[in-house]
Amino acid sequence: MTEKIRIAIDGPSGAGKSTIAKTVAGRLGLEYVDTGAMYRAIGLKMGRLAMKAEESPALQAMLDETEIDFRHGEIVLDGQIVSGQIRTPEISMAASSCSALPMVRRKLVELQQKMGREKSIIMDGRDICEVVLPDAELKFYLTASAQERARRRTEELLEKGEKADFSQVLKEIEQRDYNDSHRTVSPLRKAEDAEEIDSTAMSIEEVADLICSRAHAYLAGTTAR
Numbered sequence: 001m002t003e004k005i006r007i008a009i010d011g012p013s014g015a016g017k018s019t020i021a022k023t024v025a026g027r028l029g030l031e032y033v034d035t036g037a038m039y040r041a042i043g044l045k046m047g048r049l050a051m052k053a054e055e056s057p058a059l060q061a062m063l064d065e066t067e068i069d070f071r072h073g074e075i076v077l078d079g080q081i082v083s084g085q086i087r088t089p090e091i092s093m094a095a096s097s098c099s100a101l102p103m104v105r106r107k108l109v110e111l112q113q114k115m116g117r118e119k120s121i122i123m124d125g126r127d128i129c130e131v132v133l134p135d136a137e138l139k140f141y142l143t144a145s146a147q148e149r150a151r152r153r154t155e156e157l158l159e160k161g162e163k164a165d166f167s168q169v170l171k172e173i174e175q176r177d178y179n180d181s182h183r184t185v186s187p188l189r190k191a192e193d194a195e196e197i198d199s200t201a202m203s204i205e206e207v208a209d210l211i212c213s214r215a216h217a218y219l220a221g222t223t224a225r
Contacts, residue, residue, distance in 0.1 A: 027208065033124075
């Protein structure tokens with residue numbers, strides 16, 4: 001791919017953003033940046049250190065010493081691969097809490113924007129379209145019903161051999177939706193210039209097809225110019 005393109009994907013928890021972004025990244029040859037995993041990593045570290053989800057000099061000191069990177073599809077926290085440790089309901093809630101802290105958001109947004117300046121990427125998470133990559137060439141808001149998102153998450157956990165109760169997962173998703181949309185700092189919402197995709201009745205391939213078609217159309221237009 002010769003022309004630079006940045007694709008930003010926003011949306012609520014469990015909408016399939018990471019799965020779709022990985023699929024599109026593979027098809028288009030883009031670098032995939034999982035911003036949600038970055039917040040989950042911070043939530044994991046805060047839990048390990050028994051830190052409260054509140055701003056403090058101790059939190060800032062911890063952030064200053066924290067390193068987060070992506071290597072071959074894995075997220076690395078302070079030199080340790082933690083991909084398998086951050087996909088639990090507990091860490092999901094911890095990520096929601098710490099993502100509301102300005103200190104945490106400043107740290108991670110700075111890292112994310114640096115990645116966006118350097119290369120063609122596809123980035124998913126929350127407030128990517130408006131805050132992290134406001135000038136992205138393509139923006140999407142990927143959503144699905146709370147019930148469908150809970151069904152997908154329950155199946156994912158069961159496939160991993162973990163215990164999962166649909167009603168409890170649904171309750172956690174609805175609570176996180178509320179937290180994310182009502183937080184003071186960068187509340188979750190659809191950017192005006194983002195294309196909304198409701199994936200409730202769509203397959204992964206169908207959503208990926210749609211995003212890739214938009215990318216090809218953009219690149220074709222750039223080449224033509």
